[in-house]
C-alpha cells in the first residue's frame with residue numbers, strides 16, 4: 001500500500017523530526033514506526049472497527065495514532081514525553097476523534113479515563129508499539145486493573161512475545177506465560193523486521209495479540225497464592241517441582257507434606273515446572289492452599 005500522506009513514511013518522519021528538532025530518547029524506548037503496511041496489519045489484527053474505542057500507549061509522532069483515527073470511532077493515547085505534544089497537535093490536526101493524555105501510563109488511572117472518554121458499552125481495544133523497557137509492567141497493570149477492554153495488540157520484543165504466548169514444555173514457557181494466559185488468550189500474530197523502525201531497535205520485534213477472557217480458564221481458591229506457587233515452581237528451571245517447592249515452602253510445609261500434596265494433585269515429584277499445564281498448577285495450588 002502506498003500512502004504518501006501518512007506520517008509513517010521515512011521521508012515524512014524525517015521532515016517532522018527536523019521541523020521540531022526532535023532527538024530520540026533511548027531511555028523512553030523511542031523507536032518509531034515508518035511503514036504504513038506494518039501499521040495497517042497491526043490495526044487489522046487488533047480488530048478495530050468503526051464502532052471501536054482505541055487506547056494507544058506512546059503515540060510518538062502519531063504514526064499508529066493516525067491509522068487508528070482513520071479506522072476507530074475514538075482514540076485515546078497516553079504519552080509521557082512532553083516534547084511530543086506540540087508535534088502530535090500538528091501531525092494529527094486533521095483528526096477530531098483523538099485525545100492525547102500527557103501521562104506516564106504506569107501512573108495513569110486508565111479505568112477512570114476510559115469511563116470518561118468512551119461511550120458506555122463501546123468495544124475498546126488497546127493497540128500500541130510499546131516502549132520495550134516497561135512491556136511487562138504495562139501489560140500486567142492493564143490486566144490487573146480488569147479494564148472493560150476486549151483485547152490488547154502490541155508490538156513488543158520478540159523473546160518477550162514468545163515467553164508470553166508459550167505452551168508447556170516450550171523453552172520459553174514460564175510464570176509470565178501463566179500470569180498472562182490466566183487473563184487472556186495469547187497469540188504471536190506477526191514478526192516484524194527491524195527496518196520498519198526509526199531508529200532500528202537492537203532486538204527483534206513481534207506483534208502479540210491478547211484476547212481478554214471472560215473467566216480465567218482454571219478455578220483457583222486464592223490468586224496471589226496460585227501465582228506465588230507458579231513463580232516458585234520455575235524458581236530454578238532445571239530443578240524438579242519437588243525441589244523448587246521444598247525450598248520455597250520450607251517454613252510452611254515439611255518435605256513429606258509437600259510430597260503428599262503433589263501426590264494428591266497427581267503430579268509426579270520428579271517433573272519440572274515447565275511441564276505442568278495451568279490446570280495442573282491450579283489443582284496443586286488449591287491442594288496446598290487448603291492446608292495452610
Ligand SMILES: C[S@@+](CC[C@H](N)C(=O)[O-])C[C@H]1O[C@@H](n2cnc3c(N)ncnc32)[C@H](O)[C@@H]1O
Pocket residue numbers: 028029030031032033034057058059060061062063064065078079080081084103104105106128129130131132134
Ligand atoms: C516504541 S515508541 C512508539 C511510538 C509510536 N507509537 C510509533 O509506533 O511510531 C514508544 C512511545 O512510548 C512513549 N513512552 C515511553 N514510556 C512511556 C510511559 N511510561 N507512558 C507513556 N508513554 C511512554 C515514548 O515516548 C514513545 O513515544
